[in-house]
Amino acid sequence: MRHIAILCALLAAPVSAQQDESGSPMSAIDWLSDSITAPPPAAAATGPTQSARADEDPIANSATSPSVTVLPLDAATPDRVGLLPSGVTGLPRTLWSGSDAETLATLIAAEQTQTLPAMQDLLRMLLLAEAEPPAESDAPGQLFLSRIDKLLDLGALDPALEMLEAAGPGQPDIFRRYFDVALLTGRETRACRLLSDKPELAPTLSARIFCLAHVGDWPAAALTLNAADALEDVTDEELDLLSRFLDPATYEGLPPLRVPDRVSPLDFRIREGIGEPLPTYDLPRAFAHADLRTITGWKARLEAAERLARVGAIEDGVLLDLYTLQQPAASGGVWDRAEAIQALDSALGGRNDDRVAEALQPAWDAARAARIEVPFARFFGPALAERDLDGAAGALAFRIGLLSNEYEELALDHEPASTEDAFLAAIARGEAPDEVPDMRMADAVATAFTNPPPMERLIEMVGEDRLGEAALRGISLFDVGTAGDAETLTEALGFFRAVGLEETARRGALQVLLLERNW
Known part of the structure; x- marks a missing residue:
């Protein structure tokens, strides 16, 4: 039975890190900090079908190796750092206690970002939860770094920065991530000042040189670059880039530099500083945060916000505020989406229900085109439920409401008009x-929701203080199920319900039924 094979694969030991042609482990951390990489073209085109396969363990599309750090024996492990206490998440502090740290790191790295919002939300909650670390670990900090790297993969830079600051960026592996996030969010001044006090934290000479210049010590920056060049401690590409950064007048009028295959946040910021900014659409998702700044054009800001909203990496209000910031200057693409959503927002500000009904379908089509249906539903769903809409508009408003946070309340108050509506309301x-x-x-x-088969091994994990590990495996099972394996989907939903993750189960089920995804 195929679903049993899939389950066995997900319960098996973690896979080994993939290797490059030289036999060395491939790093999925090809930013300055070695934290995350843009997926290769084949991986970028895939969706949940690669979450797990029947004949192998969960794998990461980007060939991620679990991060390993070594801390002094007397140093407090950052593994227990989190932003969400148990009272908020409802998860026990023993979430990870009985699991193996390396297994957790592998499972976290393997989790998809192109999945339904309910699974994205559960994964993010697991990553941000305050919890005790694995009871036995040969690599303190490994779990923390794997959680940070997945947050970066999701583009969730603000919570990642908060966690890094809570852990204290005084360890090299932690500072590397901290420096990356600071560069992409415009907070590099504090990071560079910290580097001035502890230069040994510098992840590369380029970072050291950049920070010397950033804090105003241009002579020291130039001297360091000249010494690094003499000792061949920088590549030709790094030398060209840093030379233009430190002495732009000398290179004025020359052709732009070649764009490297892998762009680090430091490359990105320096190129911006020398007047050769790079577009972010084909860079890792986290780079999109740079386009949210007010110095960026409205179209680029909108596209970046849509990209981040698809994985819940920004607040819903940020996206909707940008949609309504000004009148579209052209037509097509994001301009049409902004116009449609503005029309609905304006209609909901008035009392004319016919106007709301007229604006609803085009706005929903815009949300579907951008794949931001759930942020759209969370923002507009409650307001639509308060309007007297009938016919097709009323049916659409109900389904949009089921994708919002108020799905249960709306289902309780709704009088189903069809078998499909009655089914959806029951699940809600x-x-x-x-x-x-x-x-x-x-x-x-x-x-x-009727008679799910028992997930005995995953349930056993919960009793072994391995709820977090079981939930990660449940997410992977769900992703396999949404790709077309009905039995696996049933098992995943049943598991979530059995361990008290009822909201995840209901929201996941509704999203499977209501959202169309071809990834």
């Missing part, structure tokens, strides 16, 4: 449906 209430409609994955969802 966490009840077994009376009748199963002809919808994709409806049978799999119905079974999970």
Whole structure:
């Protein structure tokens, strides 16, 4: 049975790090800090189908090796650092206690970012949770760094920065990530000042030179670059870039520098400083934060916000504020999406329900085109529920509301007009449906809410203080299920319900039923 094979693969020991042609481990950290890399073209085009396969353990599309750091024996491990206490998450502090740190690092690295929002939210909660580290670990800090790297993969820079600051960026592996995030969010001044006090933290000579110049010590920066060149401690590409940064007048009028295959945050910021800025659309997602700054054009800001909103890396309000910032200057693409969403926002500000009904479908089409349906629903769903909409507009408003945070309340108040609506309302209430409609994955969802098969091994993990590990494996199972394996989807939803992750199960089921994804 295929679903059993998939489960066995997900429960097996972690895979070894992939290697390059030289036999050395491939790093998925090809930024300055070695934290995250842009996926290769084949990986970028794939979706949940690569979360796990029947014949192998979970793998990361970007060939990520679990991060390993070594701390002094008397240093406090950062593994227990988190932003969300147990009282907020509802998760026990023993979330990771019984698991193996290397296994956790592998599972976290393997989790997809192109998945449904319910799984993105659960993964983010696990990454941000305050919890005790694995009871036995040969690499203190490994779990912390793997969590940070996945946050960077998701583009969730603000919470990553908070966690790095809470851990204290005084260790080299932690400072590297801290420096990257600081560069991409315009907070490099504090990072450079810290580097001035502890130059041994510098991840590269280029970083050291940049920071010397940034804090105003240009002569020291030039001297360091000249010495590094004489000792051949910088590449020709680094020398060219830093030379233009330190003495732009000498190179005025020359052709732009060649763009490297791998762009680090430091490359990105220096090129911006010398007047050769790079577009962010084909860089790792975290670079999109640089386009949210007010110095960036509105179109680029909108596209960056959409890209980040797809994985929940920015607040919903940031995206909607940008959509309504000004009138579109052209047509097509993001301009049409902004115009449609502005029309709905304006209609909801008035009392004319017919105007709202007229604006709703185009706005929803815009949200679907950008794949920001859930942020759209969270923002507009409650307001739509308060309007007297009937017919197609009323049916659409109900389904949008089921993708919002108020899905259960809306389902309790709704009078179903069809078998599909009754089915969706039952799932939103966490009840077994009376009748199963002809919808994709409806049978799999119905079974999970009626009589799900036991997930005995994952349930056993919970009793072994391995809830976090079990939840990570459950997310991977869910991703396999959404790609077309109905039995695996049933098992994943049933597991979430069995361990008290009821909201994840309901929201995940509703999103499977209501969102169309071809990745």
